[in-house]
Amino acid sequence: MLDTTTITDIARSAVDLRRRPGYAAFTTGRIEAGPCEDGRWILRTDCGPAASAVRTALRDRGYATERDEGGAGSTVTVWPVRRAPFSVLPRLSLREEVRVHRGVELGSGTWVLEGPLGRVEQQYGRGGHNDLAVHAGHPFVGAGWSTGCAVHPAGCWWRGEWRLPVRARRFIVAGPSVPDRPVATARLAVRLRVLYRMHVHDTAPC
Numbered sequence: 001m002l003d004t005t006t007i008t009d010i011a012r013s014a015v016d017l018r019r020r021p022g023y024a025a026f027t028t029g030r031i032e033a034g035p036c037e038d039g040r041w042i043l044r045t046d047c048g049p050a051a052s053a054v055r056t057a058l059r060d061r062g063y064a065t066e067r068d069e070g071g072a073g074s075t076v077t078v079w080p081v082r083r084a085p086f087s088v089l090p091r092l093s094l095r096e097e098v099r100v101h102r103g104v105e106l107g108s109g110t111w112v113l114e115g116p117l118g119r120v121e122q123q124y125g126r127g128g129h130n131d132l133a134v135h136a137g138h139p140f141v142g143a144g145w146s147t148g149c150a151v152h153p154a155g156c157w158w159r160g161e162w163r164l165p166v167r168a169r170r171f172i173v174a175g176p177s178v179p180d181r182p183v184a185t186a187r188l189a190v191r192l193r194v195l196y197r198m199h200v201h202d203t204a205p206c
Helices: 004-014 021-025 048-060 186-201
Strands: 032-035 041-044 064-067 075-079 093-101 104-115 118-125 132-136 145-147 156-159
Touching: 004 032, 004 041, 004 048, 048 064, 048 075, 064 145, 104 186, 118 186, 132 186
Parallel strands: none
Antiparallel strands: 032 041, 041 075, 064 075, 093 104, 104 118, 118 132, 132 156, 145 156
16 A cells, blocks of 8 residues: 555655755646555646656655656656565576677677566676666566566566666676677576566565
8 A cells, every 4th residue: 555645745845846946947846646546646747847856756765656658748656566475486587688780799688587477687788788677567666667668568567777786787797708798697697586576576466
């Protein structure tokens, strides 16, 4: 169950014009809040930038938020996150998707850990790519929004903003020679499993 008082306070603080007077250029700072179906709580602002500020503040506090269609609207919906009892992980598959252009490996790619309820992706690349993404079939703590993506066109809960220490890129190291693409250490699989458990498995509906 959501603590709607705290959620509304966080939202109003995010666009408080006394604390952020520069925001007056695009918002009045007014927030209207009320219940929605399925235990959700809806926050209405007066513009897209205000909604974005509210969404960021809530996500930073561990809430799962959903944006309007197209991501440009003024409404933010907060979803309750269910926590499943600790249980054994299902069978998970780990694979590497190497990027190739015209038959030539580019020294970059993505390691993917996939299970029945979602997946975790860790990029690597010579150009410094290290993006980490989690996809789930349900809201989870810190999730940014529910969206259609190339992997789940019908929609999934996706998050791609993580602090650097959380990412698993450091467990993908240089190969034995310069022309070789990077290789994964044994710790990569462990880190991806931990992320899958925290953000996909343990928050699944009971």
